[in-house]
Amino acid sequence: MLTARLLQIAVTMAALSFAMFLLIGLMPGDPIDLAIAGDPRLTAEDAARLRALHGLDQPLLSRYAAWAGGLLHGQFGHSRLFAQPVAQVIWPALASTLVLLGAALAVAATLGIGLGLLAAARPRLAPAVDTIAILGQSAPTFWLGILLIILFAVTLGWLPAGGTSDAGGLDALRFLVLPVATLAVANLAAYARHSAAAVGFTLREPWITAARARGNGEARVLLRHAFPNAAVPVLQVAALDAGALVGGALITETLFARPGMGKLIYDAVMGNDTNLALVALLLVALVTMLATLAADLAQRALDPRLRDA
Amino acid sequence: MAARTGLTLALLLTAAPALAQQPLREQLTIGITQYPSTLHPNIDSMAAKSYVLGFTRRPLTSYDQDWALACLGCDTLPSLDNGMAVRETTPDGRPGIRVTWRLREGWRWGDGTPVSAEDLLFAWQAGRDFSTGFGGSEFYRSAYEAIVVDPRTITLRFDRVTFEYASTGDWQPLPAHIERRRWEQEPRSYRTRSAYETEPTNPGLWNGPYRVTQVQPGAGITLERNSAWNGTAPAFRRIAIRTVENTAALEAQLLAGQLDMIAGELGLPLDQAAALERRTGSRFRIGYKPGLIYEHLDVNHDTPLLADRRVRQALILAIDRPQIVQRLFEGRQVLAHTNVNPLDWVHDNDVRQWPFDLPRARTLLEEAGWRPGPDGIRRNAAGERLTIELMTTAGNRSREAVQQVIQGMWRQAGIEARIRNEPPRVLFGETLNRRRFTGAVMFAWISAPESVPRSTLHSDEIPRAERNFSGQNYTGFRNAEVDSLLEAIPIELDRERRRALWQRLQAIYAEELPAIPLWFRSDAHVWPAWLENVRPTGHLAPSSLWVEEWRVTR
Numbered sequence: 001m002l003t004a005r006l007l008q009i010a011v012t013m014a015a016l017s018f019a020m021f022l023l024i025g026l027m028p029g030d031p032i033d034l035a036i037a038g039d040p041r042l043t044a045e046d047a048a049r050l051r052a053l054h055g056l057d058q059p060l061l062s063r064y065a066a067w068a069g070g071l072l073h074g075q076f077g078h079s080r081l082f083a084q085p086v087a088q089v090i091w092p093a094l095a096s097t098l099v100l101l102g103a104a105l106a107v108a109a110t111l112g113i114g115l116g117l118l119a120a121a122r123p124r125l126a127p128a129v130d131t132i133a134i135l136g137q138s139a140p141t142f143w144l145g146i147l148l149i150i151l152f153a154v155t156l157g158w159l160p161a162g163g164t165s166d167a168g169g170l171d172a173l174r175f176l177v178l179p180v181a182t183l184a185v186a187n188l189a190a191y192a193r194h195s196a197a198a199v200g201f202t203l204r205e206p207w208i209t210a211a212r213a214r215g216n217g218e219a220r221v222l223l224r225h226a227f228p229n230a231a232v233p234v235l236q237v238a239a240l241d242a243g244a245l246v247g248g249a250l251i252t253e254t255l256f257a258r259p260g261m262g263k264l265i266y267d268a269v270m271g272n273d274t275n276l277a278l279v280a281l282l283l284v285a286l287v288t289m290l291a292t293l294a295a296d297l298a299q300r301a302l303d304p305r306l307r308d309a
Numbered sequence: 310m311a312a313r314t315g316l317t318l319a320l321l322l323t324a325a326p327a328l329a330q331q332p333l334r335e336q337l338t339i340g341i342t343q344y345p346s347t348l349h350p351n352i353d354s355m356a357a358k359s360y361v362l363g364f365t366r367r368p369l370t371s372y373d374q375d376w377a378l379a380c381l382g383c384d385t386l387p388s389l390d391n392g393m394a395v396r397e398t399t400p401d402g403r404p405g406i407r408v409t410w411r412l413r414e415g416w417r418w419g420d421g422t423p424v425s426a427e428d429l430l431f432a433w434q435a436g437r438d439f440s441t442g443f444g445g446s447e448f449y450r451s452a453y454e455a456i457v458v459d460p461r462t463i464t465l466r467f468d469r470v471t472f473e474y475a476s477t478g479d480w481q482p483l484p485a486h487i488e489r490r491r492w493e494q495e496p497r498s499y500r501t502r503s504a505y506e507t508e509p510t511n512p513g514l515w516n517g518p519y520r521v522t523q524v525q526p527g528a529g530i531t532l533e534r535n536s537a538w539n540g541t542a543p544a545f546r547r548i549a550i551r552t553v554e555n556t557a558a559l560e561a562q563l564l565a566g567q568l569d570m571i572a573g574e575l576g577l578p579l580d581q582a583a584a585l586e587r588r589t590g591s592r593f594r595i596g597y598k599p600g601l602i603y604e605h606l607d608v609n610h611d612t613p614l615l616a617d618r619r620v621r622q623a624l625i626l627a628i629d630r631p632q633i634v635q636r637l638f639e640g641r642q643v644l645a646h647t648n649v650n651p652l653d654w655v656h657d658n659d660v661r662q663w664p665f666d667l668p669r670a671r672t673l674l675e676e677a678g679w680r681p682g683p684d685g686i687r688r689n690a691a692g693e694r695l696t697i698e699l700m701t702t703a704g705n706r707s708r709e710a711v712q713q714v715i716q717g718m719w720r721q722a723g724i725e726a727r728i729r730n731e732p733p734r735v736l737f738g739e740t741l742n743r744r745r746f747t748g749a750v751m752f753a754w755i756s757a758p759e760s761v762p763r764s765t766l767h768s769d770e771i772p773r774a775e776r777n778f779s780g781q782n783y784t785g786f787r788n789a790e791v792d793s794l795l796e797a798i799p800i801e802l803d804r805e806r807r808r809a810l811w812q813r814l815q816a817i818y819a820e821e822l823p824a825i826p827l828w829f830r831s832d833a834h835v836w837p838a839w840l841e842n843v844r845p846t847g848h849l850a851p852s853s854l855w856v857e858e859w860r861v862t863r
Contacts, residue, residue: 028739042354043764044779046446053442053497082526083347083506089526146557153565161565162558163551164528257553257562259527267527270734 005296009289016285017071017278018064024274025060031080031272032056054080067275077275081267086279089264094246094283096164097260101249103176104183105241111184112191113227113234119192120199121222129192137189145182145255152178162256179256183249190237198230205229232303235295242291247284334839334861336547340559340568341575344527344552348514349505351436351443351479356851360574361550363853364519364532369410369429369477371854374844376652376758378476381854382424382516384411387475389802394475399453399468406474409464417537418484419512419520426463428482430455431489433465436480441496448478471799472759472807487513518543518857528552541857548856556581563835564589570843573598573834574851578707582833583639596834599643600847601650601756604708606699606749606825607741610785614695615748619677621822624697624749625663626670627722633714634828637707641833645826647818648754648762652847655759655811661819670722679723687723696725698748700740703730708751711827715751741783744772750783753830757849763795766823786823 032050042050051057055066070077076086112133119129153161162179165172202208203226211225212218250262261280268277345358350366370386373379380386387393387408399405416424435441436449443449454466467474484504492499504511512520518538523531529551534543551568553559556577562568563585571577573596577585586595608615608624615621634642646663649656679687679695687695699716701708709730716726727748731740740746754765764770768787770780794814801807834845834852842858 028735030738033734033738033742043447044770047779049439049446050442053440078501081346083349083352083501084526085501092526146561149558149561149565153567154561157565160567161561162553163562163567164525166531166549254555255558257528257551257555257558259525263527263554272734 002293002297005293009286009293012289013282013286017068017282020278020281021064021067021274022060024269024272024277025063027269027272030056067278071279076279079268079273079276081271081273081276086275089276090261090280090283093259093261093264096258097246097249097253097262100176100179100252100258100260101183101246104180104249105187105238107180107184108187109191109234109238112188113195115188115192116195116197117199117222117227119196120203120226121218123200126196129196133189133192136185136187139185141182141186141249141251142255144185145178145252148178148182149255162258164258175258179252179258182255183252187241191234194233194237195227195230198233199226202226202230228302232299235298235302239291239295240288242294243284243288246287335545336549337545337840337859338549338551338567338569340551340553340562340571342552342554342556342559343575344554345530347500347506348509348521348524349500349503350481350483351432352500352503354479356575356849357552359849360572360851360853361521361530361532363517363851364548364856365515365517365521365535366481367416367517367854368481369412370475371850372758372846372848373850374846374852374855376654376846376848380413382413382416382482384413396470397466399466401468403468404470405466405468406470407464407466408474409458409462410477412461412463414461415539416516417539418486419515419535419537421537422484422486422513423460424482424516425460425485426457427460428485429463429480430457431485431492432480432483435483435488435492435496435499438496441492442500443479448480452480469800470802472802472804473799482516484513484516487511512537519548522547543857544859544861560585563593569837570840571835572852573832573845576835577833579638579641579831579833580707582835583641585835591838594836594838594840596836596843596845597641597831598834598845598847599650599652599829599831600845601653601758601760601849602830603645603648603650603754603756604642604751604827604830605645605648605754606751606827607746607784608749608822608825609744609746609783610787610823611744612747614679614689615697617677618821619673620679621825622663623670623673623677623722624719624724625822625825626666626673627719627724628715628825628827629665629718630827631665633711637710637714638831641831642828643831645828647815647826648756648765648824649811649815649818650829653758655808657812657815660812660815663819667721674723681723685720685723686725694725695723696727698729698746699726699751700729700731700736700746700749701751702733702736704732712751742772742778744783744785746783749825751827755849761795761798763799766818767792767795784823786821788817788821788823791817 031054032047055063067077079086079089082089115129115132119126149161152159159177160175163175165175208221208226211221246261249260250266253260253263265277265280268280341357341360343355343357345355345361347353347358348361350362367382369382370378371381378386385391385393387410389396393409395407397405397407412424412426418424433449433452433455436443439446451467451469452465453468456464458464487504491502491504504514509521509524515521515535518535518540519532520535521530522533529549532548534546553562559571560577560581563571582595608621610616630644634640634644643651646660674687678689682688682694699712701712712728716728719726736750741750764781766782766786768782770782771785772778772780772783791814794810798807798810801810832845834843836843839862840859841862842860843852844855845852
């Protein structure tokens with residue numbers, strides 16, 4: 001099963017790379033068009049010369065063949081936007097995104113699952129949890145982010161409005177609070193609702209009644225018996241979020257002026273930086289597929305029925 | 310001993326008020342909305358790069374705050390009068406010119422190596438090799454020979470004589486002691502191996518008042534004083550330049566105290582700056598500098614109705630431009646009468662102007678055969694509606710607002726405007742380049758002082774398939790007299806005769822309206838109240854080129 005899935009991932013990645021290369025290549029305007037629009041001194045001859053220099057005068061398919069050949073030899077190419085090797089551009093952005101999204105998803109999952117358990121264990125609190133989840137899910141990120149900036153950075157002056165810390169260490173944590181809070185509020189709804197539904201359903205199972213009859217306390221029943229059995233849908237949500245973990249959060253990164261994968265991919269696509277856009281997008285696709293595979297394996301480990309299926 | 314102690318005490322007491330007034334600000338943090346794609350001075354042209362390099366490098370010459378060419382890295386501006394420029398004949402018998410620049414004494418790279426004629430020779434050689442990938446090549450094509458006279462003196466020989474002969478443009482010293490070896494290995498891949506890309510914190514790359522000490526790709530660049538700089542010492546030990554692309558976030562960081570100022574070259578839109586000024590009172594100083602960004606409507610002259618000059622004149626007469634500038638931009642934009650900025654010395658103050666005049670617009674349309682239809686929209690004899698497709702860059706809030714106002718104003722004259730906007734890369738990469746628009750497109754041209762608009766007005770510059778769609782005369786404007794003026798102006802060295810040629814060009818522009826002039830955009834500069842002497846230029850040379858003049862007042 002594992003070999004087949006890995007093969008499937010490899011084929012999907014190859015097809016994706018070709019489709020993405022074509023889509024980016026067929027977008028109107030090339031880097032030289034963009035340069036001419038911003039520099040009145042560039043002449044028509046300069047444009048032709050620079051196009052040839054960048055290989056933009058070659059047919060799309062031969063450009064793809066050259067790019068894919070390089071990739072197979074471990075050469076990711078050079079970023080046109082940042083004038084650096086693609087790997088050197090991606091790693092810092094990826095690290096920043098992993099920290100931001102990792103922290104945000106950890107907070108979202110912890111709070112969301114906590115709220116879900118609360119709603120399942122205390123049904124009269126379920127409407128309140130639902131309301132919190134709906135509010136979190138429906139608040140636009142850019143609006144919530146601005147609101148938090150105005151309150152905590154501009155008005156109260158407690159936290160920085162954005163950017164990253166020059167000092168590092170604990171100071172860096174201060175710069176994380178607002179973007180993490182913004183993302184966590186938006187993401188906790190899915191965890192809260194999925195865990196509330198799954199745990200609520202599990203709590204009505206006969207073996208939960210049996211567990212209670214054996215004298216287990218409510219907390220133990222909830223955490224040791226009900227939640228592990230209800231964890232499968234929550235795992236699915238986490239697996240889908242893994243893609244976002246490397247894909248970044250464009251709006252939040254832009255709003256809080258943090259370097260990250262979301263902003264990097266957006267800039268690369270809009271700035272016609274094919275090498276950078278392709279490697280970044282393929283990385284996101286690969287991580288998403290691997291995370292889904294990992295979630296499937298984890299589900300099989302958790303639920304013996306799936307192993308037999 | 311007691312006398313010495315007394316003297317020391319007296320000196321301290323005397324110095325006390327001065328010490329108290331000594332500014333304690335060590336760092337200036339500046340917000341900009343763009344991150345430079347490269348720090349190499351000759352590769353890619355973008356405002357963010359120019360702004361950062363203004364702190365860290367000096368060109369030989371630049372246009373200053375008064376839009377006059379000035380020496381920054383040289384001693385004296387070459388001229389025919391001072392003998393540093395000499396007319397001559399090129400080896401193939403054409404009129405040419407030999408121009409000599411002498412470098413400022415004591416000018417050094419950050420590692421202590423003197424900036425020399427060899428650095429300029431290397432830059433010229435790299436620029437002349439077109440596989441290096443430098444941007445504009447016109448300068449290097451024309452400068453066919455470079456002669457190092459002595460370590461501080463270099464002469465270039467040009468195969469054409471233009472009034473800009475003293476300007477070095479993008480030709481500026483590159484540290485040969487660091488870069489030459491890399492370039493000689495393989496010019497074609499030099500741009501990716503240059504030390505400006507691989508080790509930007511190398512002090513030997515920088516010859517300005519500051520040098521780059523830290524780079525966070527996409528987020529910011531930190532500069533510190535260059536100890537080898539022998540000019541006036543700049544006020545701050547460190548300058549941190551932070552990129553915040555979202556202008557709301559940029560403003561929030563300013564208000565939260567994370568940024569001291571926002572550079573006008575890459576800062577807040579006018580309306581946002583004006584709102585900030587209203588809200589914050591005197592907390593910041595906000596300066597508005599009109600510049601050379603020419604907002605206009607390109608109209609397609611190959612569309613029959615727009616080929617009629619009377620219709621084009623009616624279009625401008627029906628737009629109440631002062632009202633738009635007043636209402637949408639708080640009166641901060643400078644109205645354009647042609648593509649020449651009123652601040653430019655070649656501007657003709659007597660050029661024909663087009664005030665808002667709805668009755669006159671209606672009359673002109675009547676004369677052109679467009680009569681009001683039952684729904685108020687005019688029609689010609691064939692029953693065709695007077696409909697113009699009005700395009701601009703999608704997502705640009707300011708332009709989209711102007712577009713809607715123009716749509717309403719044109720309707721008053723019986724003109725229907727159909728709005729169709731496109732993202733910038735589609736608009737500039739396809740629609741304008743391939744001339745796939747039928748009506749009017751609102752966008753801006755950026756230029757330099759006394760910039761000859763050959764690429765946008767000469768009939769040879771109309772994009773066509775047989776020329777691989779090169780050229781920027783998107784309107785398709787053709788005028789033989791304009792063509793000859795555009796060829797004559799660059800080679801006319803006499804200022805007064807050149808002014809006359811410019812005046813004629815502007816007169817034709819104002820009459821023929823190859824494009825509909827709107828206004829010249831102003832930049833909004835936001836400075837802290839304690840910072841003085843920042844003088845924006847309004848053209849492509851950034852205010853950071855004069856950072857050593859910036860002073861802290863308290």
